[in-house]
Amino acid sequence: MRAFAVFFLVALVLRAPWLGDPLFHADEQFYLLMGDQLWHGVLPYVDLWDRKPLGLFLIYAAARALPGNGVLAYQIMAIAAAAATAVVIARCARHLAGPRGAMLSGMAYLIYLMAFNCGMGQAPVFYNLPMMLAGLMVIDAMASACAPAPQPGQAPADPALWRRGCLAMALVGIALQIKTSVVIEGMGFGLMLLWTAWRAGWRWPRIAAAGLAWIGLALLPTVIIFAAYAADGQGQTFFTANFLSVLNRGQDWAEASFRLFKVAMALIPFYLALALGSRIDPQCSGSAAARRGLCLWLGLSVAGFLAPGTWYDHYVAPVLLPLAILAAPVLDGTCRPTGFLRRALFVVGLCAGLGATAVQAHKFGTTNDLDRAASIIRPHIDAGHCLYVYEGDSALYSATGSCLPTRFAFPAHLSTRFEEDALGIDTRTEVQRIMAARPGAVVIDESPRPYAPNLRTRAVVLDALARNYRRVTTLKLGTRSFGLFAAR
Template sequence: MSTKAGIFRRYPELTAARHKDVPANGIPEFCVYLALSMLLHAALLGDWTFEVDDQFYALVGHRLTEEARLYVDIWDRKGPVLYYLYALFAWIWDSPVCYQLAATLFCAVGATVVQGIAVKLADRRGAFLAGISYLLLSFQFGGANGQSVVFYEPMLAICVWSVVSRIDVVREGRVDLPLVGGFFAAGLALMCKQSAAFEAIFFGAAYCAIGWHAGAPLPRIVRSSMVLAIVGAAPLLTFAFGFWFAGYFDPFWHALVGSNLERQYMGAHERLSRLPAVLTVMALPTGVALLGWLRLRRNDQGRVTVRLVSGWLGAAAFAILLYPNIFEFYLMALVPALCVMASGLYEQGRVGLLALAGLATSILPFSSALDVPARIRARAASAELVNYVRKEKGQGGLFVAGQLSYLYVLTGSLPPSRLVFVSHLFDMTEASAIGRNQLAEVHRILAQRPGTVVRQVPLQGSPLNDRAVALLDSYLDGCAKRRRFTLYDQYGAQEQVVYSQCGRGRSGQAEP
């Protein structure tokens, strides 16, 4: 008997993971999901202006490849894993196409993991369609380009998959390599977005509850849960020690924790005003999931998995409700669990196909990401802007006062401040959280006499720092040339004005 065969005979659970879960459940489906994901994302390849956040993430990643210090030389409150992922993308290929292809791949991985969870509850057809629905819904809730949620939601789903695929091991209160890998993935998700902590904590509690309910010895459950807790916390502890060792723990802690406690958030009135839109976009996927859940809950063999997925959905919803702000892409946290639940309906022949078709027709015809003529127009408009700024910026430096932060990369310009994202400089809700005085920082930037300024009209912020905006506009009055461009993001036309030959007088003449 070979040593390899002896290992798998001694640890039969590894044989199950090796021969059942991985090869049998995923590879053909992954190929289909990847092809469909490519089809959905194809129109956006190279269109860097479609979304605001991924531009900034890509800029930070680019700066990290130039040895900039995260949270010191360039600042934001997202976790370091997200930015080092974008640094990896920039190192591989310094083009928006690279992170867009990576997002395409992560969407396919997420769909495959959802299918791997759903196949524990529904038949293969229902599980496969659940993965398709994940692609559709992720496309609607931030997955069209490079939002952070595209990258960390599959990591959380992997943790759930590790539990449901190793349910016998969990019931015995034991730990094996797939579980360790799953909880490490949850820890990586936490270091992409801090709100993932609610789901990660739930996964740990669910592990303990399943083992306790199955009669596993309490000391074994405690030991195993401590191992998983340490594994899940490993990414956080590693980065915390790394920043402490480098002498930058305070900026690290302020970015991930302090700034989130100090910033202002939406008022109750604004949150309530967004509620109808949230309920509208979630009505159909929630209804499909509810119908699927009503069928799955009658499955005695999958009852533990149904409860786990239901709790996962509850933890994700709790995190959304607890957070004082709400944006549409936040709802992506609900998508994986909803799709798994919906598999109970998707396995019902024509009814399931009709449900999926209804979901597709509620999303695809209204997606600006699939408007090919608009995306062609957007790429042409952005190329014209980039060429103009390259020609005009000269030796005076560039300041982007708006959402086009990736313009620094495309024009080979160094950002004039560690605060690059437009809301950090001009949105009053960020004034108490960025670690610097907004007005003083804008004054410091303008004191460098940037020769070219790209100003969005109007600037985005609610409310805006009027004194900082007035200071900017006073400086722009001294620019000799200006030219207006219309760019096209996911919401439509956005106006950008390029001011050049600044600081040389106050002619203010507009260029036709």
């Protein structure tokens, strides 16, 4: 509990200037909207669409159920999740370093989360906790199996392996219901556990039975949820949203490559720490089996980051788990002089983390910006004529109390070309339906170069605005400007 309190306090202090900001990140705005709508009987994917798993929305629904400000609630929950993850990182790092290095590896994780736009409630902040717990089970099992393998028929080296494997894969199953991208790491954890079972002297029938049981535990939450949707006749809707839409999403490779370059540069201190740590005397670097397992985990997490091809900065957060642990011998500083690199890692992390978070908040705006925009919009909407945010922030729906004009309420789903083939519908037809219903107000980006515009849907909106709407004003949200149009 003492370590958790320290990590929680550090995370809270670092994030304090931005607590309560409802515009901090577009994704978090929508997750909170979905969480709120769950309490009004909305069925995800059917009534309100997104491709994230149900578990993430349940977390935000829990935040919305807490008394007070829902934004502050999910942000405090995220800080608690990050602090708990740091505790488990420190526990796992004891395989490689002493108490000092273990604690500093947890600190490094908290700081670098902010550098990759995970300062508040992005999905990795929540799913990293069950994955870190699962990873600890796997690394502990591998370290226990490093003793000489017993002969066939003898007791396994680790009698707790079956239980550890079941718990680890159940945790992977929970993480899969927060973000499906952990599937690569989950599969890797399963293979590492099977290798450990073989190394511990298990016979092949027992290994096969354990493998089937572990796979079943990892898939169980997803199977249960899919079965519930299928029983309601919505199995195809669930499958399209959770799986097919990920594969069909478009991409701007030039922009994605630039994002990848930025992420790679920000991780340079960790590369140096890993290179130096690998040369430290093995007597100082802890269990060789644990190190091998962590290196495998690092490779799996990098593959999980690269696989989608989008390379958004927050997608790299799972990589920070094994990276922070593998850096522990250098952070410990007891085996050889590593003070300069240790200081550089934290200085770079603090500058990048605080800088990235400040830039993010400055770009998207503050509570005052949202309140001001909402007060301008409210007179133009009513129960029968919703607000339609074609481009802008989904937080405007919550702030104005507006009804939702479409189940595709995350603006980028209908306004960007990347989603054209990923939603399972014809986007132009959906936007025509929305505009034919005459929303009371429409928000649209009026900049010369809107982000990755879907020209087909944009033409429908602009035509309707020209015929049936009048321009009211410009809404300023941070450094961004949007046109507000009201129905004539």
